[in-house]
Amino acid sequence: MFDDSSIIVGLEIGTSKVCAVVGERGADGTLNVIGLGQSRSRGVRKGEVADTTQAEEDVRNAIVEAEQMADVEIRNVYLGVTGGHIRGFNNRGVHPVVSADREISEDDVQDVIKNAKAINLPTENNVVHAIRQHFFVDGQDGVTNPVGMLGSRLEVDVHVVHGNTNRLQNAIRLVKGLQLEVDEIVFNGLASSLALLTGDQKELGALVIDIGGGTTDYVVYAGGVIRHTGVLAIGGDHVSNDLAYGLKVPLSRAEKLKLEHGSALLNEETRGRNVTVTNELGLPLKTVNVEHLQRIMSLRLEEIFQLVAQDLEQAGLFDYLRAGVFLCGGGARIPQIAKLAEHVLQMPVSLGQTNSVSGLKSALDQPEFVTAIGLVKFGSFKTRKREGKTSLTEGIKGAFGRFWHRP
């Protein structure tokens, strides 16, 4: 009923939930979210698979739900990856233009990108993304497409995201074990930024912070290209854990307290207020001070932003963020989190809104689903590119097809 190629599925195996989003790409390139499946994740810690059996079950549930909702059969997915092992850095490749007339050809561009990707990684690491930033022709900055220009020396900056091969493979193998094909793996932070930022914002410079359950991923765009990526293996889980420890309540209660009374900043009206924690049977277990709860939370969240700020400061990117900061992920639901982030980062902070995607209202407005929607968007960019490139072979195939089907 649907043309298979137009169905794009993003799968995020998160620490708190597994989420599959089904998108459909229309003929005019618009993206429409038609299905969403999610299930509570139990086999993931800090963004990485810790219990394969449970994680597998959770992924299956999410996929099945998404299939039912969208009424499609899912065969391929774009898989989001994250974890403390993932790092990003910028690298430059150089290529001398050797043709007699010094005109830069498509081949030169391919070569220079290849050079830039040839980097010295530890043997156990693998490149997840190598994203082109800007070209330099004879040292001249800011060239976006050098084909046809004249020059003797072509350089390119790429942003390389890499991670530990085995740990990346764990997630891929898990998905493959469910008879699903992984089209490509995508860094979660990148996916979120794709879903949230408009072209203008990327051009102006923006920071996207995705506060997930197990990790906080962040991406900096400036001048229309990715300038910096990072992962902190701290997230909402840490907040719950801190609360469980500090308030001396079970983890499940801490989680609930976080959702009910949590705040990123101390509220004046909660000063001195107590709430009663009940056990499974509804009997009172303990009274906890809401002020303590919020203080513990606030300190942890503040630290997350401080760590991000430190990293950006080191990379010297603070002055480039003219469009401000955008928050997403489950952490963006915490009341007053934008205010806290504004306080720490000293720049305008807002909650991110997915753009240029239409479809299920329930999915589009939730900060938790931003990454999965971004994965779909990433997939749609890729397929669009592929279509453009393979048009020739496609054409030949079509001709052959006609040949075979001739009566």
Added chain:
Amino acid sequence: MMREPTDLPAAHPARMSTAKIFGVGNAGVGLLAAINGEDFAGAAFAAVNTDAASLAASSAALKIQLENRLLRGMGTGGDPERGRAMAEEQFATLKSACEGAEVIFIVAGLGGGAGSGISPVLARAAKETGALVLAFVTLPFGCEGNRRQQQAQQSLQQLKSVADGVVCLPCQKTFKLIDENTSVLDTFRITGDLLVEGVRGVWRLLTRPGLIQIHFADLCTLLRDRHSESAFASVEASGPARSREVVEKLLSHPLLDEGRALAESDAVLVSLMGGKDMTMAEVGRVMEQISRHCERAQIIMGAAVDETLKTRLSVTIIAAKQSSPMPAAESPAGAPSPALESDLAEPTAARGSGRSASRCFPATGSLTPEQREQVIARRGRKGAAKMRQAQLPLAIISKGRFDKSEPTIHKGEDLDIPTYIRRGVALN
């Protein structure tokens, strides 16, 4: 036994009335030979050792051989207790050798028997004559083994408690200065040179006519009570851009951990030395750069003219930092662990009796828990106390759900531990 010197050099520079440089132990005596150059005109040299052969080779004016019948001139056999016992026995001799000097430099290589054993006693003897005592010591290489490291550490602590100032150079750090192919001989020569460079820097500081003078007292305030190593570096440059060059050299100096030592230090002494053409602008530029790199530190600076330097500009820096809470993270090479307050605090009571072998441990009440643990661990290792009661940390910080996952370590901090605990925020 003491061989009387024939005559002591009488001429002294104006500022330094009398100074004596003592080389202690094999390493110290060897270093003395390197120091005994023209730069140090006016100082009296004395070699103290248990090994007759090394003393015979020394050119020092005064040679003191500590010996008793048990040793038969064979040295201490690497046991500082023996060196120390011997020094205590000859305490009067050492004291009389220090007599008459206002400043006493002690140069020694810690870790062996003589250097580690004798230096603290000598420092005490010198202190009793009323002289100011400044010790320059090396700590052994990591590969020399744990025992020597421990001995060196103990000796260092003892020295610190007695001497007015201790500048120590962990040999391990010089590995950064040498490449793979450097021979053993060269390595030792380089470490020796570095130490001599330090002594020379301080010497110049104190003896050359200063534009901005540094008094010995300044130096002592800087080095005293800093219960950890003090890093020092001495660099030179010439040419028109020499002020910039020296700063660059300093900031990339391996002994300052590429400038990190500066950032961590809380007291820094800077001495600039130049020929007659040194300008105030240069001094200003160097100081500005340095102070920018050690914002937390109290800075003592001095500038002096030494005509022998001609067009060169020489900067000597001594950076002292308070003992850090995490020694393991800062010196993975196994170099100095700071301040074991007084595992072997100078047993003054035992002085003169000639027997100081009895180990007295301080009351642990005054120590922090970590120090106490260290003392206990050390006692256990030595087998001095076979019965050992395990000590549990007071508060066990559970990492809850992250107990079994890979810890999130950021700059040595375990981020899985609740923030409010790490920051010490009290609830209530």
